[in-house]
Amino acid sequence: MPAQTRTSPAPVLDGFNTAPADEAHRTLLACLRSLRWAHRIADHRPYPTLDALLAASDEAAYDLSPGDLAEALATESLPGLPEDAYGAAHMALNAAHAAYEARFGHAFVICLDGVPRQESLDYVLEGIRSRLTNDPEDERVVAAEELRRLARQRLAQLA
Template sequence: MKPLEKLNGLPYEEAKAEFMRCCGSSRWADAMARARPFKDDSAVYAEAGWLWSQTGPDDWREAISHHPRVGDISKLRERFQKTGAWSEQEQKGMQGASEEVLQALANGNREYEARFGFIFLICATGKSAQDMLDQLRERLNNPPPLELRIAAGEQAQITRLRLEKLLTST
């Protein structure tokens, strides 16, 4: 059975759980589970994007809360068991980072959370630790409403990548 066929055939609660692995917004995951069956993978991506565009700040904060801090690899398996392997894979650019960069990320994360009230979220796939640190430092200057929108955009990118993984591994 193809991954999409399996996803389409899951009971509602199981499908919602699968979508929660892709995006931690319960409203979004609920809507995705209810939107089934999907004709093809493209329909999944289109619906996911459209439904995300219908969400708002509370949904974005909920989704962000389902991510580990950038660089906090030790917490990935512990707190985020269902998405930990994906998060670790996405943060592969952290491997080989210098202690200086890791410490700067830890400090930057604390400053970011104090300023915005949520963790720094970035689609880490393909980015080095230094790239992520540079983005964190740049985004610290944003006004809070803008930064929340930027983080929501990063979540949309992460969701797309995770949907691709889901549709090749279900």
């Protein structure tokens, strides 16, 4: 049997395409907590391929309004630290995250897709520290892009 590719139909995608609307919305909201984004993607089913679904996800994420973005950010949290991370790393990350939330009013979001697990802590800390220097509007744009990437990664993992 040939392997599934991102451009060929997959059983999970078929299930998503034929699921009742409320089930599709729940699945999508687990990827990105924006009602508008979830409805837009669910309403345009069926998707012939995973690539088509991911493209629709990207397009819908690019169109998030400031309110949609705030809704999605409200339920996000920091990525988990590796189990073997030392206590000082937890303290540093918590302090940086608290400073970020105080400055921007929402959780720090970052997509770790493609980042080796052993480098994730440094990547997250570097990201928070560098983004703390952003002005709020620039950070809104960066956070929206990170949410788009997270939604894409989560959708791909479901399929």
